[in-house]
Amino acid sequence: MKALVWEAPRTMVMREQAQPHAEADEVVVKVAYAGICGSELSGYLGHNALRVPPLVMGHEFAGEIVEVGESAAQRNPAIAKGQLVTVNPLGYCGVCEFCKRGLNQLCVKRKLIGAHRPGAFAEYVTAPAELVSPLPEGMPLRVGALTEPVACGVRIGELAGDVQGEVCLVIGAGPIGLLAIQALIHQGAARIFVAELDEERLAMGAAIGGEALNPKQVDVVQVVREATGGLGAAVTIDAVGTAKTRQQCVSAVRSTGTVILSGLHEESSVMPAAEIIRREIVVRGSFAYSPANFAEALRLLAEGTIRLDPWIIEAPLAEGGQWFDRLIDAPGNVAKVLLIPQD
Numbered sequence: 001m002k003a004l005v006w007e008a009p010r011t012m013v014m015r016e017q018a019q020p021h022a023e024a025d026e027v028v029v030k031v032a033y034a035g036i037c038g039s040e041l042s043g044y045l046g047h048n049a050l051r052v053p054p055l056v057m058g059h060e061f062a063g064e065i066v067e068v069g070e071s072a073a074q075r076n077p078a079i080a081k082g083q084l085v086t087v088n089p090l091g092y093c094g095v096c097e098f099c100k101r102g103l104n105q106l107c108v109k110r111k112l113i114g115a116h117r118p119g120a121f122a123e124y125v126t127a128p129a130e131l132v133s134p135l136p137e138g139m140p141l142r143v144g145a146l147t148e149p150v151a152c153g154v155r156i157g158e159l160a161g162d163v164q165g166e167v168c169l170v171i172g173a174g175p176i177g178l179l180a181i182q183a184l185i186h187q188g189a190a191r192i193f194v195a196e197l198d199e200e201r202l203a204m205g206a207a208i209g210g211e212a213l214n215p216k217q218v219d220v221v222q223v224v225r226e227a228t229g230g231l232g233a234a235v236t237i238d239a240v241g242t243a244k245t246r247q248q249c250v251s252a253v254r255s256t257g258t259v260i261l262s263g264l265h266e267e268s269s270v271m272p273a274a275e276i277i278r279r280e281i282v283v284r285g286s287f288a289y290s291p292a293n294f295a296e297a298l299r300l301l302a303e304g305t306i307r308l309d310p311w312i313i314e315a316p317l318a319e320g321g322q323w324f325d326r327l328i329d330a331p332g333n334v335a336k337v338l339l340i341p342q343d
């Protein structure tokens with residue numbers, strides 16, 4: 001089969017590889033669409049300890065089950081050959097403290113498809129049976145491939161809590177920022193400001209319901225404070241992850257409000273700890289999604305509550321490397337690139 005292999009920083013090569021077969025508790029999925037994730041962009045540059053070359057990345061995908069391992073159907077009775085599915089790429093043990101609490105994304109033995117095992121930038125990929133979800137009746141495969149990033153937005157919304165009638169701020173209008181805005185709208189937030197330096201990305205944020213702020217033109221913190229009688233937003237979300245955006249999220253949130261950190265641009269940065277203390281601000285990390293968030297994402301996509309259209313690009317797998325470069329250098333108004341491995 002053909003596979004797009006990351007071999008060194010900024011180097012992706014199409015290679016011929018043996019077609020994988022299912023272990024007893026696995027299925028083989030013939031990949032229809034596989035999205036490029038922001039975390040893979042830093043991996044591609046070699047900035048990510050999780051990903052070691054040579055590696056087939058790809059963890060946002062949908063396709064058709066073409067092989068079912070002997071005991072796979074026992075582990076997940078919902079699956080069968082020929083079924084159209086998407087896959088939660090975060091493998092978990094099921095028995096550790098976090099798995100028992102439904103927080104499988106924090107499993108102590110977590111294994112990510114496309115990082116710890118071969119991913120979906122290939123014609124075929126294997127996956128543990130319990131991670132496979134059939135697509136709801138009538139859902140196109142290209143929509144199913146968005147379930148994983150949408151689930152990240154659902155998790156952010158869950159951690160934001162009750163935002164009914166509240167003012168929120170989302171910094172960053174990349175895919176996760178766009179999805180977080182929609183999760184907050186779905187949860188009844190009254191106003192959502194979106195801050196983004198790139199005008200094209202900012203326009204996407206405005207088109208899905210955010211109130212656009214370009215930090216080059218306005219003082220984001222000041223605008224949010226003025227809109228809230230000087231208090232600050234109930235919830236602020238950082239979908240970028242620089243020292244600057246993390247600090248803005250703290251400054252723009254009201255006392256006792258919640259700052260959710262999702263963006264991972266910088267590994268560590270200076271935070272205004274005294275302000276967090278004196279204003280009793282809650283700072284929360286948000287990582288990936290629980291299995292419940294993943295199921296909710298599939299439901300929201302099925303009912304059309306969340307979308308990334310019309311900013312989705314479809315491209316042949318062979319052009320994957322070029323799209324990695326483009327997304328790093330000048331993403332513009334592209335919310336998601338879906339690679340197509342089949343001819």
Ligand SMILES: [Zn+2]
Nearest residue numbers: 037060148149
């Ligand atoms: Zn992802």
Ligand SMILES: [Zn+2]
Nearest residue numbers: 093096099107
């Ligand atoms: Zn576990």
